[in-house]
Amino acid sequence: MDNSKFRVAVIGIGLTKFGEHWEKGLRNLAIEAGVNAVTDAKIEGKEIDAMYIGNMASGRLTGQEHLGALVADQIGMNIPATRVEAACASGGLALRQGLLSILSGQHNVVLVGGAEKMTDMSVDQVTTTLMGAADEEWEGFQGLTFPGLYALMARRHMHDYGTRREHLAMISVKNHEHASMNPIAQFQNKITVDQVLKSTMVADPLTLLDCSPVSDGAAALILCREDIAKKYTDNPVYIVGSGQASDTLALAQRKSLTRLDATIMASRAAYKQAGVAPKDINVVEVHDCFTIAELMAVEDLGFAEKGKGGKFIEEGNTKLGGKIPFNTSGGLKACGHPVGATGIKQACEVVMQLRGEAGARQVKGAEIGMTHNVGGSGATAVVHVFKK
Amino acid sequence: MHRTSVPLLWRRFKHHYRLLGNHCKTCKTDYYPPREICPTCRRKGVLEEKEFEKKGTIQTYSIIYAGPVGFDKQTPYAVALIKLDNGPVLVSQIVDAPFDQVKIGAKVTAVFRKIYEDGKEGIIHYGLKWKVV
Structure with a gap:
């Protein structure tokens, strides 16, 4: 480009x-x-x-x-x-x-x-099918699931950086709150941190309310x-940066368990092409298939230092009205995650925000937006930057 | 409906049963599962089979409560990324231990176990799981 x-x-x-x-x-x-x-x-x-x-x-x-x-x-x-x-x-x-x-x-x-x-x-057939996004022959064979793979990353992030389950829960709570203002969202109900922590365990430490739905x-x-x-149209939105990167299909072979290198590479390419930095972005849709994925995105996209994502979220920075609203659509967690549609929905949301058509969830004065779409447990990442 | 075709796993018997991976003689890197080419050296890489010692350390873990097809009767079960003492990192199940013994840093060793039954008429798959020592 x-x-x-x-x-x-x-x-x-x-x-x-x-x-x-x-x-x-x-x-x-x-x-x-x-x-x-x-x-x-x-x-x-x-x-x-x-x-x-x-x-x-x-x-x-x-x-x-x-x-x-x-x-x-x-x-x-x-x-x-x-x-x-x-x-x-x-x-x-x-x-x-x-x-x-x-x-x-x-x-x-x-x-x-x-x-x-x-x-x-x-649900079990869907769970099995989704494992085709990971290394089916080696990870799937051992009984791993997608929540399981992200739980392995969450556990290590908690161990290395002191990230707490409450930090993860706050992401779900925030995304449900945003979705309550989005008429197309699957879940428009508000939830509490306590509800997330006490919901059914899917893959420890991730509960049902840490996971995006079917x-x-x-x-x-x-x-x-x-x-x-x-x-x-009088209000076109331009795509000014596009980045894509790949990483190992299997989690075990990654350089790090607490970051997605594909996200880092794709976003740096998109930032460079667009001539922008994280501080210039006004609204971002990230791939929160599980809460830990949004927390790592906060860090890997460059909005917070590695390990400080939990604190950044706790301070309210990623809420609507905060420093950089994440997932005003409700994200994958609350807007829903029809897998192939998600990356396009993210772009629709950012375009609505830049056009000023996002209604109750409008980010005031949004001029530059970004989307971040991940495949598998981080083997593909695609990042786009949009400008009014 | 079967989860996996029989030949797909038959081709992997020796890798699953014996923890057989490979090793690049050029850059001295170990691979499990074995790779077709060394991703670092590519054409300059020389790969040879290598059997890894069945000892390692838990790097991270989870307890799976909602299992995929074939594993639904085993839930809840522990899974972990295991750094082999003389090899790379692999993913597997941790068995024979209460969940509170499954910890980052715990030493583990491999045991031969049933992995899953592929439906009522499919075959039973075997391979390695790991126990805390």
Whole structure:
């Protein structure tokens, strides 16, 4: 992106409600979000040059593969349509692929979407399927689960830095509070630290209320070249930085258990491209699949020193009205986590914030926002910086 | 529905049963599970099989209460990252000990155990779990 002569704008956003959609299947959700994005962008369907669809596990969760063609079929178009998969970072990566396709000069207007239908399967089947995002052959074989992998990181963070379970619980409490102001959120109820600590243990030290839920949902964005954005909208939001990095699939082989190096590398690349530093960011959507993941993101994205994330959160800095609001949407924890949709939903939230359309959860005067989407236990990280 | 195909794990018997990984002669790094190429030396790496001693130390742990398919009857069970005394870090279960003995820094040694049963008609998988010494 450094050498390109133009930027890419987001001119439309579309979301479904996140939650348990018993009456809707994968294709219904994907189309609903796409139509909402096209309507928001005020473009004609025929103006779209290509589509990128983020999805992690439709084959195992619903039996349906070949999602690119499925979505093109449903909207009656013959344009290139590509499914993108990077586990829980599938959405963020679909966004990045759409962005790169425009920067390459190949396309002018691109739809990027994400969708996941998870509730047709039982919880233990979903748990097993999600382990495909880790090292299934070695971690899955030993009975590890995703909450288990993040619990291993949480335990070590507590041991090394004195992080307490209360610090983790405060993240859930904050995300539920933010979600109470978000009409699409799966959980709009407020909770207390005590409730988080006393809820059912899933993988010690993480309880049920430290974990993001099983969700259905979809999200979509319309991207276009900067020079044609004003044709469609008076308030385009620009993508000014994009970073992606990879790390070992298995947690055991990482250099550190208390940070995600992929997050550090992807965010530094995105900051550099955007010419910004953490102090310039006004609002950020991070990948809080488990509370410890948000705490590590606070540190790895550069908002607090390593080991000081707990204190930074305790001081209220990440709340709406604080120094840098984290997850105004409610995050994965309370807004919900339909895996492939999450990275796109994060971008929709940041665009709403920068447009000033976030209602009760609006961050006043937000001009620069960021999204942080993680795949697996940290094997992929995708970071984007957005500017008004 | 089976969790894992039989040949997928059959290919791994010697690695699972004997704690057999590999070692790069160029950079002297140990790998478990074994790698196809040394990620540090790549084309300059020379990998040879290496059997690790079944002794290590717990780096971090968790107790799993909600298990995946095949492990649901074993819950709650302890899992840990174990730094081998003469090898790399691996992930496995800790057994034969009350949970309060599962601690960061605890010394562990491997025991041969059933890992999980793959449904009513699938095969029973075996491998190593670890106990506190």
